[in-house]
Amino acid sequence: MQKGMHMPSWYKTYHPYVSPMDPCPPITTKRYSTPPNLYLGFQPPGLEQFTPSAALKAGTLWKYFYDPYYSTREMKKGVRE
Amino acid sequence: MWFYEKKLQYPVKVSTCNPMLAKFLIEQYGGADGELAAALRYLNQRYSIPDKVVGLLTDIGTEEFAHLEMIATMVYKLTKDATPEQMKAAGLGDHYANHDNALFYHDASGVPWTAAYIQAKGDPIADLYEDIAAEEKARATYQWLIDLSDDPDLNDGLRYLREREVIHSQRFREAVEILKEERDSKKIF
Amino acid sequence: MKQVPPQYYSELEQIQAIDFVIVELALYLHTHPDDLDAIQQYNESVKRSKALKRNFEKKYGALTSFGYSYSRHPWEYKEAPWPWQV
Ligand SMILES: [Fe+2]
Numbered sequence: 001m002q003k004g005m006h007m008p009s010w011y012k013t014y015h016p017y018v019s020p021m022d023p024c025p026p027i028t029t030k031r032y033s034t035p036p037n038l039y040l041g042f043q044p045p046g047l048e049q050f051t052p053s054a055a056l057k058a059g060t061l062w063k064y065f066y067d068p069y070y071s072t073r074e075m076k077k078g079v080r081e
Numbered sequence: 082m083w084f085y086e087k088k089l090q091y092p093v094k095v096s097t098c099n100p101m102l103a104k105f106l107i108e109q110y111g112g113a114d115g116e117l118a119a120a121l122r123y124l125n126q127r128y129s130i131p132d133k134v135v136g137l138l139t140d141i142g143t144e145e146f147a148h149l150e151m152i153a154t155m156v157y158k159l160t161k162d163a164t165p166e167q168m169k170a171a172g173l174g175d176h177y178a179n180h181d182n183a184l185f186y187h188d189a190s191g192v193p194w195t196a197a198y199i200q201a202k203g204d205p206i207a208d209l210y211e212d213i214a215a216e217e218k219a220r221a222t223y224q225w226l227i228d229l230s231d232d233p234d235l236n237d238g239l240r241y242l243r244e245r246e247v248i249h250s251q252r253f254r255e256a257v258e259i260l261k262e263e264r265d266s267k268k269i270f
Numbered sequence: 271m272k273q274v275p276p277q278y279y280s281e282l283e284q285i286q287a288i289d290f291v292i293v294e295l296a297l298y299l300h301t302h303p304d305d306l307d308a309i310q311q312y313n314e315s316v317k318r319s320k321a322l323k324r325n326f327e328k329k330y331g332a333l334t335s336f337g338y339s340y341s342r343h344p345w346e347y348k349e350a351p352w353p354w355q356v
Contacts, residue, residue: 042301043301043302045302045305045308046307052288052290052291052315053283053284055287055290055294056283056287056290060294061290061291061298062294
């Protein structure tokens with residue numbers, strides 16, 4: 001991440017309408033992904049990098065693009081690295 | 082031409098014997114937004130696109146074959162030692178009836194792969210926008226696969242593949258900017 | 271059937287890591303062909319990858335059969351394990 005660069009959040013939420021007629025217990029908050037490629041525009045040179053082995057693990061060489069997805073189940077278990 | 086290297090792009094691990102997950106994963110093997118569709122789409126579009134972006138389509142298309150091999154490895158490991166009974170219990174009885182434990186290019190509900198999933202319009206912007214959409218759809222599929230799976234090692238590989246879609250989408254978006262040819266005059270990027 | 275030793279995985283992973291950097295830089299350079307730092311890093315990574323593969327192939331056999339690796343006798347390339355098997 002370069003200095004002065006605004007870091008947006010890669011996940012957003014919305015709240016679907018809940019009807020008293022809905023048969024299933026409502027999911028009140030839905031999450032969706034807004035990945036880094038939506039925000040950067042043309043990649044500027046010299047973005048901060050991972051080391052080669054960390055890059056392989058992350059799936060990207062540049063830290064700015066690192067946006068891992070975890071299921072709600074995983075997040076409850078605290079699987080995040 | 083292409084050549085084969087005897088290694089995976091990423092170390093794929095599977096920790097639980099759970100053939101049911103193979104049934105879901107096959108979506109990214111032979112499904113509409115899967116890796117086969119991606120590879121064939123880009124490697125075919127490249128013949129009728131400006132020279133400036135041919136290299137990008139060639140290399141992303143080639144990387145998609147490496148991802149196809151990773152998905153195949155996951156499916157292979159999940160079903161390798163599964164008995165017909167286990168295949169049936171995992172919802173793979175209909176697959177077994179046609180293919181035994183062999184892999185095949187179909188989606189999670191058994192629909193065989195078709196070229197109708199992909200397009201080559203000959204219009205560079207139309208094609209690159211399709212490619213960006215394809216990457217976002219593949220990213221979404223990996224999210225739903227991660228939601229369905231409780232295998233931590235498998236999810237690690239799926240997270241890697243999802244991240245690659247983010248990068249591919251970034252590069253296709255840059256390719257669009259290059260074809261607009263306004264970058265040097267504006268310098269807003 | 272002979273299983274690969276545990277260090278096979280860590281040595282392979284070093285190659286996978288450096289080859290990943292190469293792929294990432296290649297895709298980046300397609301849209302940033304003037305970035306000299308990236309080109310230098312690309313060339314250094316290629317050098318490192320070649321050295322790692324030379325070592326790896328001495329222990330475990332050739333990684334390719336299309337002219338990028340030499341072969342010993344007998345022809346080992348065809349031997350298991352294949353990437354999806356290890
Ligand atoms: Fe992709």
